[in-house]
Amino acid sequence: MTPQEVREAVEAGALVLDLRPPRPFAAGHVPGAVTMQFNRADLADRAELVLPKELRLVVHAEPAPIATTAVEILRGAGYEVLGHLEGGLAAWRDGGEPVAELPLLDVDELHDHAGEYLVLDVREGFEYRHGHVAGARLLPSGEAWDRVDEVPVDRPVAVICGDQTRSAAVASMLLRAGRDARLVMGGMVDWLERGFPTEKQAVAT
Amino acid sequence: MIFKQFRYEPLSAASYLVGCARAREAVVVDPVADLGADYYVLEAADQGLDVVGVAETHIHADFVSCARELAEMTGAPHHLGAAAEGLVRYPFSPLADGDSIRIGQIELQALATPGHTPEHTAFVVVDHARADEPWAVLTGDSLFVGDVGRPDLLVGDAQLDVMDETTRAETQFRSIREKLFTLPDHVEVFPNHYGGSTCGGVNMSGKASSTIYFEKRHNLALAQPDAAAFAAFVRETAKPFPDDYSRIKSYNLGLIGREELEGVGA
Amino acid sequence: MTEIREDHVLDARGLLCPMPVVKAAKAMKELDPGQVLKILATDRGSIADMPAWAEDTGNELLEWHEDGDDLVYLVRKGDDA
Numbered sequence: 134m135t136p137q138e139v140r141e142a143v144e145a146g147a148l149v150l151d152l153r154p155p156r157p158f159a160a161g162h163v164p165g166a167v168t169m170q171f172n173r174a175d176l177a178d179r180a181e182l183v184l185p186k187e188l189r190l191v192v193h194a195e196p197a198p199i200a201t202t203a204v205e206i207l208r209g210a211g212y213e214v215l216g217h218l219e220g221g222l223a224a225w226r227d228g229g230e231p232v233a234e235l236p237l238l239d240v241d242e243l244h245d246h247a248g249e250y251l252v253l254d255v256r257e258g259f260e261y262r263h264g265h266v267a268g269a270r271l272l273p274s275g276e277a278w279d280r281v282d283e284v285p286v287d288r289p290v291a292v293i294c295g296d297q298t299r300s301a302a303v304a305s306m307l308l309r310a311g312r313d314a315r316l317v318m319g320g321m322v323d324w325l326e327r328g329f330p331t332e333k334q335a336v337a338t
Numbered sequence: 339m340i341f342k343q344f345r346y347e348p349l350s351a352a353s354y355l356v357g358c359a360r361a362r363e364a365v366v367v368d369p370v371a372d373l374g375a376d377y378y379v380l381e382a383a384d385q386g387l388d389v390v391g392v393a394e395t396h397i398h399a400d401f402v403s404c405a406r407e408l409a410e411m412t413g414a415p416h417h418l419g420a421a422a423e424g425l426v427r428y429p430f431s432p433l434a435d436g437d438s439i440r441i442g443q444i445e446l447q448a449l450a451t452p453g454h455t456p457e458h459t460a461f462v463v464v465d466h467a468r469a470d471e472p473w474a475v476l477t478g479d480s481l482f483v484g485d486v487g488r489p490d491l492l493v494g495d496a497q498l499d500v501m502d503e504t505t506r507a508e509t510q511f512r513s514i515r516e517k518l519f520t521l522p523d524h525v526e527v528f529p530n531h532y533g534g535s536t537c538g539g540v541n542m543s544g545k546a547s548s549t550i551y552f553e554k555r556h557n558l559a560l561a562q563p564d565a566a567a568f569a570a571f572v573r574e575t576a577k578p579f580p581d582d583y584s585r586i587k588s589y590n591l592g593l594i595g596r597e598e599l600e601g602v603g604a
Numbered sequence: 605m606t607e608i609r610e611d612h613v614l615d616a617r618g619l620l621c622p623m624p625v626v627k628a629a630k631a632m633k634e635l636d637p638g639q640v641l642k643i644l645a646t647d648r649g650s651i652a653d654m655p656a657w658a659e660d661t662g663n664e665l666l667e668w669h670e671d672g673d674d675l676v677y678l679v680r681k682g683d684d685a
Contacts, residue, residue, distance in 0.1 A: 172384045174618040196411045198376035259660030295649030
């Protein structure tokens, strides 16, 4: 699909699913796109976990074989996929279309500026209960699409998971819904590697 | 380190994906067109890696290379040994002896190993996350498991062939003895061909990896006393020529186009 | 070290989080209490996930180790799991 066709599809309610790695996505993406990591083994399973089947999708992935493969996989899982963005982000930009950004944080920055953020932990309940960043709220990634409205608009939200696979998806959903979302690269794996403290009690929401 | 060997059985050709998970980057070595550029891009993506480099140990004569397509598709440089200058008809990123490709913590060190071809380059693999010493070497068609690359795949053009068969054999002997066999014994050997491939002789093992130590001790060709005896041994233990090798080589050199490969197939 | 014999193997290699744990939970349903599920994974996030899941569900993570690029987990189904 051309950039114009993608824009029209988005205006008609389609969702752009960006399957590029987190850093390129963060640096610039189609406004409103939700991101997810690509692989062939379980893209379908992970998409089903976080995205409702009723959505009409447009795939953005680079290079082209990844996009065409992803379209096939998602259609096979029962999603309605309108097509993919031909020429990727370069074509989008060349078409004069605007580009959105997602700010990134590493765990050191999160640790040093903890008070500035609402930390949203998007892992499963048992992972959260096993140990989370002090004060973090739990919102499992599979529930994020439906519960985005519960996330405040007035504060920066640092989204965290085990690494950044699930948090990237949720951070992009929050961004799409007008939240001041930040993606924590490295996630709890890096947090624990640094020796930063965790707590086990749930935070009242 | 992510290290994957892809064995294309119809041609007994091995290609490689070497990557750093943290840096999310990988280099593909010796990609085979029968598998296709798409294949390597998807395999890298499955591992969460972007292809940032495409390297070839040499210009292949037994299989059509998709290195150029893969490089163009991913925007990555296409690396060849510097001695390919003047031989290939397309732009490439030259690697001189000792040059390195760095991907995250992984380093691929270019080791010029002429013989099988004049531009032949082996890649020594170092994973700095574990140690600064070599761990493996991608030997292309210089050193095989149990055998060595043949010196007689000439196209019949002195300017392109550069060395004749005898010179190639003797140069091969020195490249292996003086460069590959001076690597530490533990270094694993990963070649571009194995088993029934006609790029080497009758002693080529079906096992697609070995070690410098084991080849030093048991590779019959290298047990020969000198370069002349080595050249004679290689001649005596040769297999039939690879199918269509002259046309395939011409394509990989950039002398002919895809259309002229009609009829060449696995 | 005594060899732990597994009763069922789940190959979750190549799957990204949370799929290894999601599939482990599903696979565990097929086992009887006391039986051992061996899980193979490549996702590094599973290192924190598996112990957390086991603890939360009343299963016992007997041991885990790395085997090259693979992570190998041995989980015994709990009586109440």
